[in-house]
Amino acid sequence: MLPAGNPRFDSHLESAPWTHSGRGHPRTSQRIFMSIDHQRVSMAGIVVDLLNRTDAVARIVHQSTSSGGPATTGQRPLSVVSANLDHIVQFGSGGRWQGVLGDSLRPTRPLHNLPMESLSGKQPSSMKWLTLLDGAPLVTQSNRLTGGKWPRLAGSDLIDPVLDEAERTGLTVGFLGGSIQVQCQLIRALAVHRPDLHVSGFWSPARAELEDHDSSMALADEIRRAHTQILVVGLGKPRQELWMATYGSLTGAETLLAFGAVVDFLAGTVKRAPEWIRDRGFEWAWRLGLEPRRMAQRYLLNDPPGLLKIRRDSSVLAFDELVAEPVTMEVSEAPSPGAHGQFAGADEAADVSILVVTYNNEDTIDELLESLRIETHSLTLRVVVADNGSADATLERLTSHPDVIVVPTGANLGYAGGINVIRPLAGVCDSVLILNPDLTVEPGSIGEMLKRRLSSGAGIVVPRLLRSDGSTYQSVRREPTVSRAIGDALLGEKILNRPNWASEIDYDPECYVHPHQVDWATGAALLIDAELEWKLGAWDEQFFLYSEETDYFRRARETGASIWYEPAAVMTHHMGGSGTSVGLNALMAVNRVRYFRKHHSTRHASIFQSVVGLHEALRATKSSHKGIFGLVTNEDRWSELPAGTQRTAPLDGFPPGVVIIPAHNESAVIARTLAPLAELVASDAIEVIVVCNGCTDDTAKIARGFAGVKVVESNIPSKIAALNLADSKTTIFPRLYLDADITITESGLRMTFDYLLRPEALAARPAFEYDTAGASWPVRAFYRARRRIPITNVALWGAGAYGMSSTGRLRFDSFPEVTADDLFVDQQFSSTEKKILPTIPVQVSTPRDVASLSAVLKRNYRGQSELNTRVVGKHAKSMLGSRQTLNQLLASVTGPRSVFDAGVYATLAATSRLRSILSRAKPQRVWERDESSRLA
Secondary structure, three states: OOEOOOOOOOOOOOOOOOOOOOOOOOEEEOOEEEOOOOEEEEEOOEEEEEOOHHHHHHHHHHHHOOOOOHHHHOOOOEEEEEEOHHHHHHHOOOOOOOOOOOEOOEOEOOOOOOOOOOOOOOOOOOEEEEEEEOOHHHHHHHHHHHOOOOOOOOHHHHHHHHHHHHHHHOOEEEEEOOOHHHHHHHHHHHHHHOOOOEEEEEEOOOHHHHOOHHHHHHHHHHHHHOOOOEEEEOOOOOHHHHHHHHHHHHHOOOEEEEOOOHHHHHHOOOOOOOHHHHHOOOHHHHHHHHOHHHHHHHHHHHOHHHHHHHHHOEEEEOOOOEEEOOOEEEOOOOOOOOOOOOOOOOOOOEEEEEEEEEOOOOOOHHHHHHHHHHHOOOOOEEEEEEEOOOOOOHHHHHHOOOOOEEEEOOOOOHHHHHHHHHHHHHOOEEEEEEEOOOEEEOOOHHHHHHHHHHHHOOOEEEEEEEOOOOOEOOOEEOOOOHHHHHHHHHHOOOOOOOOHHHOOEOOOHHHHOOOEEOOEEOOOEEEEEHHHHHHHOOOOHHHOOOOHHHHHHHHHHHOOOOEEEEEEEEEEEOOOOOOOOHHHHHHHHHHHHHHHHHHOOHHHHHHHHHHHHHHHHOOOOOHHHOOHHHHHHOHHHHHHOOOOOOOOOOOOOOOOOEEEEEEOOOOOOHHHHHHHHHHHHHOOOOEEEEEEEOOOOOHHHHHHOOOOOEEEEEOOOOHHHHHHHHHHOOOOOOEEEEOOOOEOOHHHHHHHHHHHOOOOOOEEEEEEEEEOOOOOHHHHHHHHHHHOOHHHHOOOOOOOEEEEOHHHHOOOOOOOOOOOHHHHHHOOOOOOOEEEEEEEEEEEEOOOOHHHHHHHHHHHHHHHHHHHHHOOOOOHHHOOOHHHHHHHHHHOOOOHHHHHHHHHHHHHHHHHHHHHHHHHHOOOOOOOOOOHHHHO
């Protein structure tokens, strides 16, 4: 038989069953008490209660002598756990089970979303927790923090005095855990050594039973009917703590003791270390010697990182720390189901807005929609689908569902791009659910995700995913690190039980049985709190496919939001969404590098890239990895990878704004720049102003050939004069100032305008990347080095495009007569006031030869000198000088190739700066423009 249960709030607490309203956010309430009874320390997020042995036993016995059990007395049961190094690693900060247990300052509700009534017909109570000091490293750290001398209180040290008191007072004791053979020996041992002990029963469930909800409920009820007052739980860590956290309240026991191997010790099947070994903190070595195969990974691989955790993150807690009751969720109204089988319209309020991106999914989209219709029996759902230019019958299948809001994007914008198109159509809702089109949602799953979001306060909830054959898909991931990349490169799917620091994928089956916090999960399905979704904004389109969800989850965590995995929410993933090919596998590998580069230092990212290269080199003989190693290690070839394309049809509801393009003799490129904007400006969705300043070619004529484009001509060949003239011709905001040789995608423009229309927005630019196709090797080396300098990723200059809101534009009157207008604008804003948007990167065409590059650099350095001399800009001092740039350049060096690139960069930069200095004395200045890329 198995454990099962669902504890709830004690009857004496002022709480009511919570329901999800779907209409705004729930109110939370707690009762707070002051704790002044004993000393506590916090170690890696675990609150440890510092007690001597007498006090610990007294607390356990006092708790257990309450007659009638928690269900009849209203008293909450107490779970007692021992905090050793393994406990810190598993349940502390950064551990797999972080936050799932309570402590003496934080009682908890059941871990799983259990029925409102237990098998006994009573609402289960919440759980109190007592965490005792175990393990020599924790004892040493506690003594160091407090200046005291605290004893180690392992379960094996406490069980005998607890059983002594149980015999004396007549308390009933039950034993859960251990094999049948061990329990038979335990029965004989207790009969000999403790004949007066009242034993309520022995339970030896199989692991499969413990992982089954119904069996666990039945087991908990059997323990309750046996009138157990103290339940000794020896299922092993973390299984025993997780089972207690979910089903412990349903057992009726007053006290539950998570004492691990105690059953084996009492039965005599495992011998404890001699006292002199225990006193010197080497019991772990004794157990390792007795059971090397079972204990080696724990003691030699898993636990050592815990030593660093407790050294870095430990503190003494004040005696007057507040004790919080479990949070009660109060909502104003219950979820309102829509018409059965019908989805909400665009103007209706919904509990959940579901966003789906399709691309050739004619075989799966109907199945997804039908599974969602079943969910409308209990929830109001809105479904919005972005079709990324499907070439099959996907659009026809979608249009056969008239209550589904369908947006044809006209091209394959990628997963992130498709989501960004339909995000504004989510409407009024409490949560946003992102779903892959090749999913089937099991009945009740969305409701389970909503319950988890409300009960845990999570920002994002992810479900359990099944493969088509019904097996669990390992969807839970850990934050990418170099050590995890090395583990995955060398071991792949071998040795699946390796330490957390050696694998990005969580393969442990236990992980997929219980709810818990995660770093991230595959992006097939994620429920997002609507307020958090708005705060996070657009998905990063630089990734196209893969790693965009890794980035999104990280951004969510950086806001302080938690991500929870909910196993009761089940969806079947048919794995047919984006297809599989060598090109997509290569994109996945490169995007891992792009992600790491976005969030880590250049040197760290270079090491990670080398490890990804190793991963592909070790698999180079496989057909699915053929040629990927060369792509990963040669950034000049990254442009060959699949990427988002420009859509061909305009979208309704495009954010308003104006694009200002100064142009001087740009007939070779102006049509290319205007083409992506043509339908938007022709439909009056946006305004485009091309200022031809001193043009002697056909730039104006070509620009006028685009319907709706406003062309302004000036005889003054000055970019600054052109910018000021354009500003005087419009009152529209926001404004994007775009160089005439830069092409921005429609999705990039949408994201830019969307952001700049926010009340807090001041300045922003789209992402960019250098197009070095056709350039000579010194030019390519120069821009490879420049890409590695961090300042290029946070400044407004360099992209040939920057935007300002109406508030941001008030930072200065008119553009001053300077060479570097983008650098001037960058200086008007602090680092927190400007935003680099995660768009499909605009392509910045680099010079093709050294002479052209030197000319451009000379102009750039002249522009810097002008601004340094005139000291314009509120944040002018924030601009990097030569020394800081050199420091960043040196910091970016990680290997022979980067040394070579940095040398080329430094040589070209130094000679160009010198030429700029020498040219200052010349009265006539020429605008050094790169013609090589325009003629390419």
